Amino acid sequence: MKVLVSPMSIAEAIEAIEGGADIIDVKNPAEGSLGANFPWVIREISELARKHGKEISATTGDLPYKPGTASLAALGAAVAGADYIKVGLYGVRNAEEAYEMMSAVTKAVKDYDPRKKVVAAGYGDFYRINAVSPLDLPEVVSKAGVDIVMVDTAIKDGTALFDHMKIDDIQRFVKLAHDNGLLVALAGNIGWGHIELLKELSPDIIGVRSIVCEGDRSSMIKRELVVRLMEAVQG
Template sequence: MVLLLISPDGVEEALDCAKAAEHLDIVDVKKPDEGSLGANFPWVIREIRDAVPADKPVSATVGDVPYKPGTVAQAALGAVVSGATYIKVGLYGCTTPEQGIEVMRAVVRAVKDHRPDALVVASGYADAHRIGCVNPLAVPDIAARSGADAAMLDTAIKDGTRLFDHVPPDVCAEFVRLAHASGRLAALAGSVKQADLGPLTRIGTDIVGVRGAVCEGGDRNAGRIQPHLVAAFRAEMDRQAQEHAVGVPAVN
């Protein structure tokens, strides 16, 4: 089963997520105006933790981070202390796998010393070539060698281009394969639309992350998360999962 992660930008949108709680699996706190994986305030994470049903894990992005392991480890600790149990780190400022591993090792230690059951997610960017950071296919190995629990891809530049525009489905499939080979979860995001759910399901993605697709007008900045769009997105995920399970070729 593919898990659905939805990213509200604050308490108000998290309450809208709570209205659609039966359709989603993870509430992911971020601050989109501070970047693709922009970090929100600790008190917002705490309020959102209190606002969504206790059985829904709260995730928090720690930011599009620089190559500064100490700074990032402290930020990650802040997120877990505030109640998040998925800690996502965007390796924006890491230009080599070694830098990514160094940052993620520090994060894993900071997070797991405080809360051993929290999940740490190493995120790269599908459009890494546009920002000069580490190659997407290096991320599963960074996750494995640092002890992170999941490898993720998102897009850094939210200009309407999508995950598959930068990393086509066959390369995403390799990403998933590499993550699974080392026992990690594979999470994929990046202006994902319902039409992308067929390939995402077929390649065995564990977590799909979205914001824009469940916002009014598909607009991740001006639009607000709509519970009925979350329900519709989930319905399409379920349809794809069912078709995949019975081996019927999906339309998309």
């Protein structure tokens, strides 16, 4: 189980790298759950992280159902240096729209560099934003050529993924992903009390920010908290 940590600046990226995170995920919490950062920030963090042998992820936003916009944003993240390109299916209402959206994104990214990984991100609290259910995603995004399917939370109000999805449904999500040849990532205000449960669920990746920040998710990532998390996950 790899640990993905989401810095929003060079200073935070250094903390995440030196704390031992597996994947450095460039995002901008000010613009939402999967808020996009600027291309020059992605590029600068990518250059730094590669020197330390780290993989780079970048979010492209909590996106509306606009396949053209999504594909252009995804290509921008790929060109800026991201190895993993994450697309938040915020305004996507059903499986058909998810397929169209992710087909466009995958074509844009893979035509540029087939080694890049495309991540389709649904939301555990989908019912609060009238979005597609994560359980409807694995089969259709696999057909669209996606590499990884993820579930996060859309509304950052202190609740966690486990407050919005039943354990059985998360287990089913993981199984559906793996059955469709996808890697699976879980995120959404993961806390210290969730680590053992996550080990049982066995996703390929867990995504975090708040748990390794000195305060709330808008505060600074601290390397000692990243170290603590890596020890908990690997222990």
